[in-house]
Amino acid sequence: MSLSKVCNRVDYFLEVFTSALMVALVLNVTWQVVTRFFTNDPSSFTEELARFFLIWIAFLGSAHAFRKGAHLGLDYFVEKFSPAAQAKIVKTILLFVVLFSVCILIVGGSCLAYLAWELDQKSASLGLSISIVYLAIPISGLLFLLFSAESFKNYSNN
Template structure:
């Protein structure tokens, strides 16, 4: 389990850096888009597509990172009134549901979408980037959600659960 925690810690660090870089690129891209549209006579043609693709990647990877940090919104009114043992069971059930969603929708569905767009040879209109590369974030974020769910599921009984950690 120590090795799994070390791997997750490495993934967390890498994910933080990647998200910071992508967010910085998004800010620079949108700033350039505004400058070229309103200051320069010729608007930039690629900035809107870059911003859209960065936003997709930031949203999905950021969602996985927020799940890792227990930063998602949660409805904890019911859980507050449960005993610690029952709260742990609810927490583990939520981890199981997240894992099922990650496997079925994000990983399997995402891989099917990546395969379909790769087979059809779909490319973006302006940048001519394969859409399979853009959609690759779906199974990648699904894998992150799955790894974090597995970690939370098996570590829930080993620590006391704070109200913010549940759901």
């Protein structure tokens, strides 16, 4: 299976998963509002769960946006160069994305998740391991790495 097909499948799953997280987030916050304003017993876990959903949505959504080319960029300046120079600029940017993904997201995020697991850190309301929340960081780093490889391959073929 080609790299593009793998990326298409991963990206489709990512889109469905982040959409499901968004639906869960909306339902969770709706429940929070209902219990806060319409009952005398406000829900104790909804704020924490909403925060965890937002963390996962932000990290996974950023990888999805990267693949779709939806991240904020300075295309105006890059378009002023020749096509050959544009390809070199994009490849350089992709190398910086790879460096950031490996050093900060994958290595740093894995260390953070491992440390939270080693220290047995639990969330206050849900009792959920904080390492599960932190896993969004290295997973998004792996996704950035995968999507960068696809982009680099596409620019090398042109």
